[in-house]
Amino acid sequence: MTIDIETKRHNLDKWLYDRLTSMTLPNDFENAVQYAVKAGGKRLRPILLHSAFNAFSNDDDKIIDVMLALELIHTYSLIHDDLPAMDDDDLRRGMPTIHKEYDEATAILVGDGFLTYAFQIISNSPHLAAEEKVYVTQQLSQASGFDGMIQGQYLDLKAENQTVSLDELETIHRFKTGALIRAAVKIGAYLGGAVPPQIESLDRYASYLGLIFQVQDDILDVTGDEEALGKPVGSDESLQKSTYPSLLGLEGAQKWRDECMNKATKALQEANVNHDELQAFIQLFGRRNH
Template identity: 65%
Template sequence: MNKQTLTEKQNWINEKLYQTTNHIQLPNKLKDALMYAIESGGKRLRPILMLSAFEAFSNHRDKIITPAVALEFIHTYSLIHDDLPAMDDDDLRRGKATLHKKFDEATAILIGDGLLTFAFQTITTSSKLEAEEKVYVLSQLSKSAGFEGMISGQFMDIEAENRHISPEVLSEIHHKKTGELIRSSVRIGAYLGGATPPQIEALDEYARYLGIIFQVQDDILDVIGSEEVIGKPVGSDESLNKSTYPQLLGMDGAIKRRDHYMLQAKKSLEEANVAQSDLWEFIELFGNRTH
């Protein structure tokens, strides 16, 4: 995916996010906090990934607007709550003050709660999705954001602080915390685009690898990145005594693990038979990103 295409899709997602949230009637401070969360940047990789999976099979974007927006609402909620003092206690996100620092903890919790529930409201009230499609989207998103996905992953991540864990346990944490939402984005996009069940399963495997590629690279950047580029303090994982791939495997081992998963993702994408697709570019985008 060239930079122009990526920028076009980011702008499209940002426009839809703004349109969906700007009309919500809220107390002034809460509305300011919501718009701060929505407008605080971000690469919008997950909704763009959903859009790309959809466009591998269909050219009509109307059907994918609401699921893509809902997905980003859920992702944004998860970041707001992850940054809280009770979780990762981060002061910076995307180079800006985290929501609880810009406003306060109570407001940040409420914005996170609101975004999660509003994500599901936007799906149920969509005029572009059939009833069966709404059920599929809601099922995928609720599973990846719930106990079997991000909730368990975040809990396991917190429990693993100050403990030595194996690479296998670390992978399980990241599959749940990061990977499940990436998988649901691909599955929803492919399903709504008209992919066959075998194609959806092959793409699900591709997305599973993408999730771990993203996290391995995230761990690498936490060691070798710069705060100015990645938008958050370098070494934050080490300060929390979290196990990371470079810590467990060494930097060379982490890079080899990332490259192995990139190869596996390409094989899964070949099985899905989507030769002319931006999905191929996501492997390099996730594996070689600098922030």
């Protein structure tokens, strides 16, 4: 089975644009906010959340606000990741990064605004019960904070210009990349009505999915096409970062990716759910070319 990514992405882009244009902001700042959204993106995390939810429920109205919040948090992380003090990237998705198109202060404020607005959306959602808002807020804040992306980004920066072990590299990416992917799956399953043992199995699935995504990301930094990626290849090497290909060799990294794909499939089977789209995500993450 394939996932209708384009339709789901189109819908999400429209919802994001409508929500952000409903705010009252200074014109120049509003332009920067819209630029960050119009730069596009794969929107894979909210689409993954949608697939996890649909494994248990088809009441899609319930999760639109959650999908928007998740994508805003992810976009915030990319904006800050590109800053000169972080990875210092000039391009994102083939377009100038926000600090290049505008300025560094504007980029920081847009990112901060996205992060905080995400939780405003959750707290104001008319589709979620109070206990559901608490669960979603807890999962998203943990995944994006000190127990998630923040720690991962710190460890990633500290690992520049030095060699780390395979275990240390996995820890970095478990926080930086994997935490938000796990939150997407857990939130989707929880809101859909999954029982705790199913959520536990799906969490294992999501953990491997995060590894698959990162290993393939490292592989593409070596073998990918710059035009397809929308950013320069070899950026990890230029920053002297340890990657799966640098530690395992390209063939070893590909083998580890495939092993994680098999483990993700096994965890998904243990969840005992309608998992066609979730299974498709394993292939999507592991075989993507951008």
